[in-house]
Amino acid sequence: MTSKETARPLRVLQLTDPHLMASADGALLGVNTRDSLNAVIAEVLASHGQPDLILATGDLAQDGSEEAYCALGESFTAFNCASAWIAGNHDKVPSLKEVAARYGANRRHLVQGGWQFILLDSSVPGKVHGELAESELGFLVQMLEQNPDVPTLVTLHHHPVDIDTDWMADIGLKNREEFWQLIDRFPQVKIVLWGHIHQTFEQQRNGVHLLATPSTCIQFTSGSRKFSVDDLAPGYRWFELQASGDFTTEVCRARSFEFELDQNSTGY
Numbered sequence: 378m379t380s381k382e383t384a385r386p387l388r389v390l391q392l393t394d395p396h397l398m399a400s401a402d403g404a405l406l407g408v409n410t411r412d413s414l415n416a417v418i419a420e421v422l423a424s425h426g427q428p429d430l431i432l433a434t435g436d437l438a439q440d441g442s443e444e445a446y447c448a449l450g451e452s453f454t455a456f457n458c459a460s461a462w463i464a465g466n467h468d469k470v471p472s473l474k475e476v477a478a479r480y481g482a483n484r485r486h487l488v489q490g491g492w493q494f495i496l497l498d499s500s501v502p503g504k505v506h507g508e509l510a511e512s513e514l515g516f517l518v519q520m521l522e523q524n525p526d527v528p529t530l531v532t533l534h535h536h537p538v539d540i541d542t543d544w545m546a547d548i549g550l551k552n553r554e555e556f557w558q559l560i561d562r563f564p565q566v567k568i569v570l571w572g573h574i575h576q577t578f579e580q581q582r583n584g585v586h587l588l589a590t591p592s593t594c595i596q597f598t599s600g601s602r603k604f605s606v607d608d609l610a611p612g613y614r615w616f617e618l619q620a621s622g623d624f625t626t627e628v629c630r631a632r633s634f635e636f637e638l639d640q641n642s643t644g645y
């Protein structure tokens with residue numbers, strides 16, 4: 378490897394909440410979720426090119442169907458790199474894992490480009506809120522103890538902090554205090570990343586960057602008291618990670634994707 382290659386940042390793509398369905402016609406609030414995902418992927422390739430790694434951070438399927446997970450795997454064949462899939466509240470973990478394994482995406486830990494990636498399952502069967510089981514918290518500690526000097530991105534589906542969207546207050550991560558007590562012990566954690574909230578979120582907590590990202594289908598209105606959908610275009614998050622631990626990140630949207638949102642919906 379040349380020095381130029383070693384200096385190149387690792388390019389990581391987050392795609393979240395595609396809410397795919399068994400039927401190719403499957404739509405959420407009037408938006409065909411396969412079409413919107415593919416529009417986002419086209420935008421990624423046009424604006425940023427090929428990533429080195431894809432993190433798919435939950436609500437991959439709206440209906441938990443094998444067909445939906447296969448559709449995700451097929452859409453990701455547009456990329457040349459590996460992906461890692463985690464579950465959200467809409468997913469069915471057994472079928473997600475079974476299909477993810479077929480696509481080499483059933484991963485919960487990677488070290489790549491001088492960074493460590495730890496993927497946690499915060500889904501609770503039958504519930505909208507999230508919780509990290511003792512086994513997940515134990516896994517998090519084990520990986521952080523084994524890699525003390527490696528800049529780390531931790532990702533899960535549910536929001537582990539309060540966000541400015543009241544109706545989502547009770548559907549985030551329930552045992553967030555335990556999570557943060559662990560994170561606070563390990564200064565190599567640079568980023569905590571999630572999906573679920575279908576909107577951009579960027580804050581810092583004790584030097585850790587807290588980041589969330591628009592869905593590849595419908596968006597929730599930031600700052601809303603009651604359930605509300607926003608007519609912003611579907612999007613993605615792009616990272617350029619340096620082995621030093623420095624990084625840049627941005628959210629981009631599929632601006633040319635045309636859709637008509639059902640604004641009268643009271644839920645999703």
Ligand SMILES: [Fe+2]
Binds near residue numbers: 394465573574
């Ligand atoms: Fe979602």
